[in-house]
Structures are given as C-alpha cells and as structure tokens.
Amino acid sequence: MFRNQYDTDVTTWSPAGRLFQVEYAMEAVKQGSAAIGLRSKTHVVLACVNKANSELSSHQKKIFKVDDHIGVAIAGLTADGRVLSRYMRSECINYGYTYESPLPVGRLVVQLADKAQVCTQRSWKRPYGVGLLVAGLDESGAHLYYNCPSGNYFEYQAFAIGSRSQAAKTYLERKFEKFTGSTRDDLIKDALFAIRETLQGEKLTSSVCTVAVVGVGEAFSILDQATVQGLINEFEISGEEAGGAAAEEAGGGGADQGGAAVEQEAAPMDI
C-alpha cells in the first residue's frame, strides 16, 4: 500500500532527511513527455514532445505564452502547469499595469518557486506535479530557468525535463558551450535535434513536437506547424536511422530511461 511509513503526507520527514511526497511530485515531472530549452545571448528556444493520450484524442498543449517576453514549457501534470501559467500571466499583467514595463524573468521565477515551496510545508496541500522551463528576456538578457515541484529553481544554459530527457540532456551537454553565440535559427535547429534524441527512434515530425522562441526584437511565439515541418525538412533531422546513434548516446548517459521506476540513492532535490 505505502512505499514506506514516511510518505503519507508532504510535511513528514524521513529519518534520512527526505520528503517523500515532494520526491513523488518530482517523479511526476519525469513521467511527463519531454520538454527542452536552450539559450544564446539574445534568444531562448523551448521545444516539447506532444504525446496524445490515445489514438482518438489530440495531445495536450505543453508550451504557454505568459507575456510578450516570457513563455513556459511544462512536463508533468498539465492541469497544474496551466494553473501555474495562469498565475504567471496574471503576475506579468499586474506588473505591467503598475510599472508599464515587463516583469524581470528572475523575479517571476522566484515568485513561482515560492508558490511551489509553500505546498511542501502545508499538511493540507499537495506539491504541484509539474516542472516548468521558463524562457524569458529582460534588461539583463535572455534567461532559461527550471522550476521544480520542490520549490527549487535553477538557471540554465540549456536543459531538458520529462521522460527520456536524459538523451536530450546528453546532446545539450555536448554542445551547450557554443549556444551562447548561436543565432536564433541555430538554436531552433539544436532544439529539434535535442527533441529527436528523446524520441528514441520514433520519426520526428512537426506533429509530435512544438517549438517556441523569444528573443531580442521578437516577442514570445509558438512556431506554427508548417514552419516547424519546413525546418525539419531543411535540416533533414526527421531520420529514423539516427535513432541508433541516439540510443547509444543515451545508454552512455545512464539514468532515467523510459521514466520507469528508477532506483534513487541520493535525494533528488539536487536535480
């Protein structure tokens, strides 16, 4: 019935200093379909894998525009993700109303993290089961943040979350050093390559992924399907034959293939 006696509510510590309910929430992020983000000095690109629940249904939206200068990609419980993006939208609107200027990305991320943190310290609440990649542009440049159900947040050059995200992370880790100087189009290309890594041989088409960009002189926007398909064709990255290479890569990387039950030694807080 229970995994152990310390996981019946969020506020109970285990003797090892862990909060199991919070860790389970972070597990929900790993189960969700993948989302990735990467940034240069001037642009941030988000991309995600669209997975339909059944043959008969469409997929759920995983990338949301928050404001002209901020957008998010989510992995985990989409319902929680929508609640949080609505919160972020309203924060941006309120800031804009008061100051007539865009809310600094870092500040929004802190507010979001604080909101998530509260849920880890109230017995009558549950943590949000969603991870958010927050992409944004402000005075200090382009930013990419990852917000975790635990209330932790981190700034990244490039990052991937969700199922089979390790493969994408491996790809991004290999190439991230050159992202700083990348053009917008190069970033999108790398985003598509990284997304393909998570597909594990499945064919990359515009119907299985969504891509969004924000950058200097360009408001956050989700690319339309035709554009994405155009880019995939142009870069010839749909190829299933590349799947073998991807699998090899991921095998080397280790960790959470398939998002199946993963044995965890260390508390995953330091994700």
Next chain:
Amino acid sequence: MDSLLSSEGDSQRTQYPYVTGTSVIGIKYKDGVLMAADMGGSYGSTIRYKSVERIKQIGKHSLLGASGEISDFQEILKYLDDLILNDKMWDDGNSLGPKEVHNYLTRVMYNRRNKFDPLWNSLIIGGVKNGHKYLGSVSMIGVHFEDDHVATGFGNHLARPILREEWREDLTFEEGVKLLEKCMRNLLYRDRSAVNKLQIAKITDEGMTISQPYSLKTFWNFAAFENPTVGAEGSW
C-alpha cells in the same frame, strides 16, 4: 444614504491642501534632465516656510519634483522609499527607472482620487536610465504624460511658453540652467507664492546632483512694475 456617504465613520483626511509649494519645471537637455523648484512653503496665501526641498532623488535613476501639499509629498516619498527598498532587496541587478516610477505614481495618484482622497500634488519625474532620457508629469487626479519640457501650476502658464520658444534637444548644461533660471525669474516676478531661493537638479547617466539653494538676481524697477495700472485704465 448618510451611512453610504460616511462609510469611513466621521473621520476626514486632508482633503484640502494646507502647506503648499508652487511650480516645478523640468527640461531634457543634451546629457540628461534638469529640474528647478523654489523652496517656499505657503500656508494658505502666507509664505510660511522658506527652506522646503521639493526636488528629491528616487532610486538610482530618477528625480521627483513636487508642487502642492507638502505633507502629501512627504507621504509620496515614503511610498517611494518602500518601493525602492523592496526593489533593492531583490538584489538581482534589475532596478526601477524613471518610467517605472512615473507609472507607479500615476497609479497611486489615480487610485487616491478614486477614493475621493487625492494626494494634492502635481509631480514631475525626470531621469536617465541606460542612456535613455525620460521626463514626465502626473497630476493629482492621475493625468499623466511625457514631454521634452514640463511644468506644474503657474509654470504651465509662465514657463512653458518660454520653453516652447527656446528649448532645444541639444541644449548644453550651462544653456539649460540659463533657460531654467529665466523661467524661474519670470515665475518669481509674477507668481506671488514663489520665493527667491531655489534649487536646480541635474541627472545624467553618470549620476545626479541637487544644487545648494541659491537666489536669482532680480530687477524690480521695470516701469510696468512701478506703475502696473498704466494703460489699463478701467480695470482694477
């Protein structure tokens, strides 16, 4: 109906001004923004105080000049101190510029007038952030705009016509100060609430300074001053 009108009990706030300051004027110039205001504080029509600082620094990038109720201005400064402190506490390299302060004040002023309890001031906000000059004004009922030169109260009638004639984008600091002094001297001559003790403030990308108080040279022996009713027979 009675209870509706006096829902706050019988308490009444300062809904009319007591001690007031007169005009402030501000101009953009080559390197930033200049602002001038005299230091008089009028209790009704009595000039009761003569060392009221009506230009203040707000954060790193802005200057605020106020005319109208002095205690309301002090209240506004308290709001802004809180605002700037909170902004600083983020400690993330972002900071509120003149545009943000201007918009914030607009919201405060309009909000208070909607409570039928206005802050009885006309404000001028000037500043420079990242090389971008900004100058704007807000009235006690929340009317706000930006311009290359702005003024409050009598300044709108006496200073701005001069500024419209003589203001240029590429005014040097010296020329700007001269122009402001010309405006202030005119106000001194014709605005009974003005006093001959003023401060001029400068803000550029390098920083800001508010001058020590000083006086303007005046000449009161113009014929029109000595005999104001000549050529105005039949008037008062």
